[in-house]
Amino acid sequence: MTKKYYADSDSINSLRLIIFIGFIVCVGGLYALFLWLHNNYPEYFRIDITTVPEVIIIASIVLLTIIYVVIAGIILPKWFDTARYAVSFEEICAETGVIIRSNRHMMMSAVQYITSLRFLSFNAVMIHASGGRMIIPFLSDTDTADFIVKAENLLINRGGL
Numbered sequence: 001m002t003k004k005y006y007a008d009s010d011s012i013n014s015l016r017l018i019i020f021i022g023f024i025v026c027v028g029g030l031y032a033l034f035l036w037l038h039n040n041y042p043e044y045f046r047i048d049i050t051t052v053p054e055v056i057i058i059a060s061i062v063l064l065t066i067i068y069v070v071i072a073g074i075i076l077p078k079w080f081d082t083a084r085y086a087v088s089f090e091e092i093c094a095e096t097g098v099i100i101r102s103n104r105h106m107m108m109s110a111v112q113y114i115t116s117l118r119f120l121s122f123n124a125v126m127i128h129a130s131g132g133r134m135i136i137p138f139l140s141d142t143d144t145a146d147f148i149v150k151a152e153n154l155l156i157n158r159g160g161l
Contacts, residue, residue, distance in 0.1 A: 003150050007083040008140035014121045016072050023068040030057050030064075085136050087150050089157075092127060094136055106134050114151050116144055127151070 034057045038045050045051060078098045086093040092111070094104045110129035117124040123144040125136040139147060 002086050002088040003146070005085040005087075005136070005139055005143045005147055007080045007138040008121075008123070008143065009080070010121045010140065011123075011138040012076060012080045015076060019068065019072050019076075023064060026064055027061055030061050033057060080138070083138065085139075085147070087147060087154065089154055092134060092136075092151070094134060104134055106132070108151075108154055111151070111155060114148055114155075116148055118144070125151075 034054070037053055045054075075098050079096065082095070082097060082101070084093075084095045089108065091108055092106045094102075096102050106127060106129055110131065111127055112130060113128050115126040115128065117126065118141075122137070123139045123141060125139065125144060125147050127134045127136070136147065
């Protein structure tokens with residue numbers, strides 16, 4: 001019997017908050033640079049035309065805004081919608097990706113041990129096997145616990161762990 005899991009919506013909101021804070025810090029830093037340049041070189045910025053440093057700073061802010069909107073508004077939600085994980089008696093499957101889809105399969109017979117990582121609202125399960133490792137990120141607390149119990153039961157039933 002295969003049990004399916006999906007990425008948790010609380011994780012996407014936390015990631016959006018972290019990305020937003022990073023965006024604000026970067027834009028604030030660029031604006032502080034803009035003010036510093038105006039205060040330290042007033043004779044250069046006294047000209048009525050837009051100067052090269054101003055154009056570079058404005059272009060950087062516009063570029064950061066576009067990158068923020070694309071990542072936080074398009075790519076991240078689409079990735080969370082497509083992330084699917086499954087555990088069965090034979091294998092563990094992970095399907096992720098937005099533009100390039102990735103399907104990873106790990107045979108349960110290869111699994112040696114499982115590690116759970118929890119940080120704030122970010123949970124991940126690391127499955128260690130002979131010859132590789134699979135990371136299942138952004139599960140909810142209940143899905144993380146259920147995933148580990150399911151995988152441990154399957155390992156115990158096959159005679160491992």
